[in-house]
Amino acid sequence: MVDVKTITHEVTLITETGARYDLGGVKLSVEREESINELAQRATVRIANRRLGSTWLVNVAKINCIIRIRESWNGGEITYDGTIWDWHYSSAIQQELTITVYDPLIRLQQSREFYYYRAGMTTQALVTDICGQWNIPVSYQWPHSITHGKKAFRGKKSIADMIVNLLEEVKEKTGEKYIIRFANGQMEIIGYGTNSPVYLLDRNGTISTSDRLNINNLVTKVKIYGRQDNNDRRPVEAIVEGDLQFGILQEVILRDSNTTIADARAEADALLEARGKPERTIKWEGADVPFLRKGDRVEIRAGNLTRFFHVEGVVHRGETRRMSLTLSRI
Numbered sequence: 499m500v501d502v503k504t505i506t507h508e509v510t511l512i513t514e515t516g517a518r519y520d521l522g523g524v525k526l527s528v529e530r531e532e533s534i535n536e537l538a539q540r541a542t543v544r545i546a547n548r549r550l551g552s553t554w555l556v557n558v559a560k561i562n563c564i565i566r567i568r569e570s571w572n573g574g575e576i577t578y579d580g581t582i583w584d585w586h587y588s589s590a591i592q593q594e595l596t597i598t599v600y601d602p603l604i605r606l607q608q609s610r611e612f613y614y615y616r617a618g619m620t621t622q623a624l625v626t627d628i629c630g631q632w633n634i635p636v637s638y639q640w641p642h643s644i645t646h647g648k649k650a651f652r653g654k655k656s657i658a659d660m661i662v663n664l665l666e667e668v669k670e671k672t673g674e675k676y677i678i679r680f681a682n683g684q685m686e687i688i689g690y691g692t693n694s695p696v697y698l699l700d701r702n703g704t705i706s707t708s709d710r711l712n713i714n715n716l717v718t719k720v721k722i723y724g725r726q727d728n729n730d731r732r733p734v735e736a737i738v739e740g741d742l743q744f745g746i747l748q749e750v751i752l753r754d755s756n757t758t759i760a761d762a763r764a765e766a767d768a769l770l771e772a773r774g775k776p777e778r779t780i781k782w783e784g785a786d787v788p789f790l791r792k793g794d795r796v797e798i799r800a801g802n803l804t805r806f807f808h809v810e811g812v813v814h815r816g817e818t819r820r821m822s823l824t825l826s827r828i
Contacts, residue, residue, distance in 0.1 A: 502703075502785045504572040507816045509543060511555075512564040519558065524548050526594060528567060528816035530578060532792035534824060537658050537678050538603035541567060541580050547593040556587050556595050565599045569788045569816070576789055601680040602634055606657040613660070615649040621668050624649065625661055625687065632657065635684035639692075640665075642672045670771075675808075677793030690808050691795030691828070700799045703785035705820065707801035710779045717773040719748045720766035725755060735759055738766040740774040780807065780825040786814055787821060795828070 507528050509521040526544040533540070543565055547556045560582065567578045580599025587595045609632070615624060621643040626636045644667065651660050665676050665687070675690040718740045723732035732752065736759065749769060753762045782798060790796070794809045803825075811824035 500574075500785075500787050501572045502819045504570075505786060505788060505816075505819050506570050508568040508570075509545075510566040510568075511559050512566060513558060514560070514563060517558075519550065519555070521545050521555075524555065526817070530567065530814040530816075532679065532812050534792075534811045537607055537680075538600040539578065539580070539680060541565065541578060541599045542596065543567070543599070544594055544596050547587070547595055559585070559595060559597060561585055565597065569814075571788060574789065603658070603678070603680050603685060605632060606634070606661065609657050610653045610655065611651070611657060612653045613649070613651040615646075617648045618645060619649075620645055621664050624664055628657060628660060629685055637682075637684045637686045639686060639688045640668075640674075640676045641689065642668050642674055642676075644668050644671055679792060681791075688793065690793050691806075693791075693794045696795050696797055696806070697787055697790060698797045698799065699782065699784060699787075701801075704798075704800035705783045705785075706781075707783075707798075707803050708779070708781040709802055711776050712779075713744055713747070713776045715773055715777055716744060716747050716775070717749045717769055718742050718744060719746050720751060720769055721748060722751045722753060722759070722762045722766060724753050736763060736766070738763060738770065740770040744776075778827070780827070782823040782825060783820065785821070786816075786819045788814055790814075790821065790823075796823070796825075798825075 507525070509525050509528060511519040511521055524546040526546060528541070528543050530539065530541045545555065547554055550558060563582050565580050565582060569576050580601055582597050583600050583604060584598035613628065622638045624646065625638065629636045646664065646667065661678070669676060677688055677690055679686050719742070720738045721734055722736040722738070724735045726732045735753065751762050751765055753759065780803065782800070782803065790809060790812055792809055792812055795806060796809060797806050798804065806828045807825040808828055809823055810826050813822045815821065
């Protein structure tokens with residue numbers, strides 16, 4: 499069990515020349531986050547400016563330097579290294595610097611490339627080859643990998659999107675969820691809830707819980723329209739229906755000459771898969787557990803949340819020793 503009173507944060511700046519500066523005395527706040535929509539883990543550190551010999555800290559902590567965050571508690575510790583990606587200095591009152599750092603997966607999120615692969619390669623081989631070209635080692639621990647047809651990535655999507663698309667094909671065929679995250683100097687691809695032991699979050703460490711359902715974004719029916727004629731009319735080529743118990747909430751797909759009807763149907767199926775059910779948002783806030791990560795399985799016994807969940811997003815707030823979780827029901 500983590501005793502939150504024992505959690506400490508050591509923050510070190512590592513410059514491009516290898517010089518190291520302990521930021522413990524000027525650190526104002528530390529926050530680490532793994533969000534639902536990003537592969538890379540992000541950390542935000544606020545530090546007060548101070549003199550370093552003949553210069554100032556604000557002149558040393560530059561874009562592309564490394565921030566190392568070491569968190570320790572009774573019986574354990576973790577280390578996070580991130581590259582400074584966003585730099586903001588404010589000279590008002592406290593003269594503080596706010597820096598945002600990311601792990602190496604940010605480069606996959608912000609880069610594009612053209613790739614062509616012959617048919618017959620497995621998911622693991624494709625992902626490993628793509629990441630190898632970006633010098634990112636892959637630990638493929640997910641026990642699911644299929645053989646793909648020809649793959650032509652034409653640079654319209656990010657490298658991260660390419661990898662996600664490959665893994666989504668496997669998920670559609672197996673029904674198993676996966677998680678992508680950076681750990682131990684490599685990109686890990688693992689199944690949801692593979693952590694052991696499973697951490698229990700009970701009412702003693704809970705500040706608040708939230709459980710919300712809505713159908714604001716629901717789609718229950720998709721109409722596929724073909725190419726328009728000379729009178730600007732489009733024929734209905736297909737209708738794909740989902741769960742109609744909530745009535746008809748319709749989207750349309752306009753097919754052009756570059757899209758086959760089969761592709762349009764696949765797009766409609768994906769749309770219903772993503773938005774065909776009421777949207778549920780479950781959140782928990784309470785005492786920090788520094789080692790909890792996106793994809794982990796947790797048990798919660800607080801408020802109306804009394805079951806097992808998967809962590810979809812997590813924010814660790816060092817200054818308050820609290821964390822916020824976004825969860826999905828198992």
